[in-house]
Amino acid sequence: MSKTDSAPFSYEGLDRVIHEKARLGLLTSLMAHPKGLAFADLKQLCGLTDGNLSRHLAVLQEAGLVDVTKGYEGNRPHTTCRLTKTGRRRFLDYLAVLERLVRDAAKAAGREAPPLGRLGILST
Amino acid sequence: MSKTDSAPFSYEGLDRVIHEKARLGLLTSLMAHPKGLAFADLKQLCGLTDGNLSRHLAVLQEAGLVDVTKGYEGNRPHTTCRLTKTGRRRFLDYLAVLERLVRDAAKAAGREAPPLGRLGILST
């Protein structure tokens, strides 16, 4: 029996790299723009400071979730970011877990207290 | 104009106290059991170690989201936890934001025609 089976609410699929307010916004933004987004765009879309954005992008890049292209436009630095294939894949996996969580909670909110025994927590 | 208006992906509603893997599991568990759950039950349901559970419960209690009742059963300590009213409300608020995030991302994922067969990530 796997650990998850006995711990239905552990949500192990919630990858720490992804499960972060700022980075969730970044990934969602990038998901909506497969062609890529510029540093300044992401900054605005996600309401991040320069420093935070830089840091989060570095984390996402090191994890292989986004591809960060640093180039120059004229003499100015211009950074473009896109989701990698695995990044997209892993984000979708994460979202599936998140969706399950929302469903679990919504279901719990909807109906009243089920007795413990029914869930098989106390043996059965 | 509020900050959120210009930063549609900032997801400011993602309360740090709630937005945490372990605590999400705890809150969902407690949502499903309004009558309360014992320390040992939560530990099992969420797959947490004693130390982590203790710590997370303390955080949730300090934030006023859960009510932790420490009593004795015989001479053994026995802790029971329940969601407070505000805890329930704040968790539901959080879930609403989370739902929006999942929808945003799903929509973004859907707009792009994926040649790969991985369709219909969400919903039915």
Added chain:
DNA sequence: CTATATACTTTGCGATACAAAGTATCGGGA
């Protein structure tokens, strides 16, 4: 040729998640 704006990176720090160790009690054996 200062001043301000854009485009980032680096640094410093306070907070925190997690694990390991600690405290205390109970229920068996030997």
Added chain:
DNA sequence: TCCCGATACTTTGTATCGCAAAGTATATAG
């Protein structure tokens, strides 16, 4: 009676991390 392991937590230590402030560099305007 004296261990020994299990239950029920709490405390401590550490390593990480998010965030803000400061730093670097170039471009443009007055």
